[in-house]
Amino acid sequence: MAAPPTLRRIGPACFELGTAFREGMRVPVRVFGSEKLVMEMDDQVFVQSANVATLPGIVEASFAMPDAHWGYGFPIGGVAAIDEETGVISPGGIGFDINCGMRLVRTDLTFAEVAPRLAELVDALADRVPAGVGARGFLGLAESEFEEVLRDGAHWAVKQGYGVPDDLVHTEATGCFPDADPAAVSAHAIERGLAQVGTLGSGNHYLEIQVAHAEGIADPDLARAFGIDRPEQVMVMFHCGSRGFGHQVASDYLHLFLRLMPTRFGLPLIDRELASAPFASPEGRSYYAAMCCAANMSFANRQVILHRIREVFAQVFQRSPEALGIRCIYDVAHNTAKRETHLVGGEPRRLLVHRKGATRAFPPGHPELPPAYRATGQPVIVGGSMETGSWLLAGVASGAASFYSTAHGSGRTMSRTRARKLVRGRALQDQLAARGILVHAASLRGLAEEAGFAYKNVDEVAEATEEAGLSRRVAHLVPIGNVKG
Amino acid sequence: MKAGYEFVEGATSDLAFVAQAATLDALFAMASEALLAATVEDPSGVAPSERRTVSLTEPDLELLLLRFLNELVWLRDAKGLLLRAESVHVTRQGDAQLEATLVGEPLSRTRHVLAADVKAATAHALRIEGRPEGFEARVTLDV
Numbered sequence: 144m145a146a147p148p149t150l151r152r153i154g155p156a157c158f159e160l161g162t163a164f165r166e167g168m169r170v171p172v173r174v175f176g177s178e179k180l181v182m183e184m185d186d187q188v189f190v191q192s193a194n195v196a197t198l199p200g201i202v203e204a205s206f207a208m209p210d211a212h213w214g215y216g217f218p219i220g221g222v223a224a225i226d227e228e229t230g231v232i233s234p235g236g237i238g239f240d241i242n243c244g245m246r247l248v249r250t251d252l253t254f255a256e257v258a259p260r261l262a263e264l265v266d267a268l269a270d271r272v273p274a275g276v277g278a279r280g281f282l283g284l285a286e287s288e289f290e291e292v293l294r295d296g297a298h299w300a301v302k303q304g305y306g307v308p309d310d311l312v313h314t315e316a317t318g319c320f321p322d323a324d325p326a327a328v329s330a331h332a333i334e335r336g337l338a339q340v341g342t343l344g345s346g347n348h349y350l351e352i353q354v355a356h357a358e359g360i361a362d363p364d365l366a367r368a369f370g371i372d373r374p375e376q377v378m379v380m381f382h383c384g385s386r387g388f389g390h391q392v393a394s395d396y397l398h399l400f401l402r403l404m405p406t407r408f409g410l411p412l413i414d415r416e417l418a419s420a421p422f423a424s425p426e427g428r429s430y431y432a433a434m435c436c437a438a439n440m441s442f443a444n445r446q447v448i449l450h451r452i453r454e455v456f457a458q459v460f461q462r463s464p465e466a467l468g469i470r471c472i473y474d475v476a477h478n479t480a481k482r483e484t485h486l487v488g489g490e491p492r493r494l495l496v497h498r499k500g501a502t503r504a505f506p507p508g509h510p511e512l513p514p515a516y517r518a519t520g521q522p523v524i525v526g527g528s529m530e531t532g533s534w535l536l537a538g539v540a541s542g543a544a545s546f547y548s549t550a551h552g553s554g555r556t557m558s559r560t561r562a563r564k565l566v567r568g569r570a571l572q573d574q575l576a577a578r579g580i581l582v583h584a585a586s587l588r589g590l591a592e593e594a595g596f597a598y599k600n601v602d603e604v605a606e607a608t609e610e611a612g613l614s615r616r617v618a619h620l621v622p623i624g625n626v627k628g
Numbered sequence: 629m630k631a632g633y634e635f636v637e638g639a640t641s642d643l644a645f646v647a648q649a650a651t652l653d654a655l656f657a658m659a660s661e662a663l664l665a666a667t668v669e670d671p672s673g674v675a676p677s678e679r680r681t682v683s684l685t686e687p688d689l690e691l692l693l694l695r696f697l698n699e700l701v702w703l704r705d706a707k708g709l710l711l712r713a714e715s716v717h718v719t720r721q722g723d724a725q726l727e728a729t730l731v732g733e734p735l736s737r738t739r740h741v742l743a744a745d746v747k748a749a750t751a752h753a754l755r756i757e758g759r760p761e762g763f764e765a766r767v768t769l770d771v
Binding site: 215239240275276277278331334335337339344345346386387390391393394397398401402414415416418558559560561585586588589592628 | 635636637642643644667669686687691695698701702704705706708735737742743744745747748750751752754770771
């Protein structure tokens, strides 16, 4: 754990590592965060960010967000904007759980109304949203239907009755990446993903019932605009992605790119997990089309899960989801590469923005935002540990400094093996229950690995994004019930 | 060399193990044991009721081990099978090749106590090293 001695502060919460740090860097590394967060980052954040800085076509800088930590190839919390014509696409820059992301849902319910039914609610959610190893969704899709999911994403789910059109309006890219082509996906990946739509997954994936306490509202106007509009309001947040399907897509192309890099592409290999292909090559385009399929599978997954949440709340409270005021505030991806236009040196440029464990955070006025958020900026959902709570943030104009990207979570500070040595799952479950947080875990071992002490302080991360000008704080959300994958 | 595997502190987010065995064939089989132990709390309780064969080719041994472990992950997710290697035969003539018989049973969420949902074996810090008395592999699992 040591920042390189050549790291220098260039802004209130921005540090830079020059291109002399390692051979072949085309751009500097810029790390956002408070001095404490940056100095406590593991040294691989700097090494991996510097490796990313060598990628062909990278523009401006290789960025690390305040929650950055070691990842495969790219650090988690890594952002790289790469020129579409001259640059590469890298599965390691997107993350293997393609379009892993967050969805935040509001309700009209208050803590006082939910507290007496909390155990029933958590059990019903755990029953209706399968989690953990081998979990299978309820859809029973045929291969042809799954291909529709890959093409249409959350739109497919709403068309089937799993949601309402308003959900799509409040989802990044309306829940569909348009360049998806199922022909670019292997039969292996399709067979792996068929039964996974509607499942939560495991590891750090969760579904949480949360409360927005008055003292956690950092910006009352923005909070109200986003739908947090009553005292002790109950929210639902969940974190999941494209499950094994996305992993298979990424693994398939990683193997292909590793074979082609030294021969056809003539690209040097710094780290096998940083395998890449020229974006303009047929293989690069093919991976992009497959990645869009996985992104769409993930949007559909979160849409189907929202449908199940609506069913559970309606059943427990014997009122319709509309009467309960259940509405999607926003769904945002944090593992993608997206084709975006940004100003570079004052000129608009087409870039493939890799965000791995980093959230897009468009500012007020951005044309891609839905009308309801045109004046506020994009809602950004930052998931913390199940003990410390999470944050709702908003995009700001100064986020242009990172191609409108901000943090995605709190970031691990400790290995799973070590966390498991420090606490047992059952003991942690009891401790949390004593603090008013009811946890239903698919795996007690997995629960221990996700203990709050294994993560950075999410409050520090959220504050640092504001200091760095990447996003602003809107509301802190405190967990009361958690379904853990 | 004492054959076996051990989970070690490694990647912050994930699980890593070191496996050792006297031969390459046994090393690959031992790595499959480690993967099974990461997936279920009691790997010895996985019954040998189903068999599958796989044959794989990769440019080198490390990528072959990666493909082999990821094939086991795929069989768990896509076919619902918990499997370990019953026999493995690794050859190196130009490319690295593997023929293996896998044995195990259907995953049961009631009968098996499930542990980590391993999504992939990764190429991160992946290595196979020859030792005077055998072979050692280090693998990081993405969970």
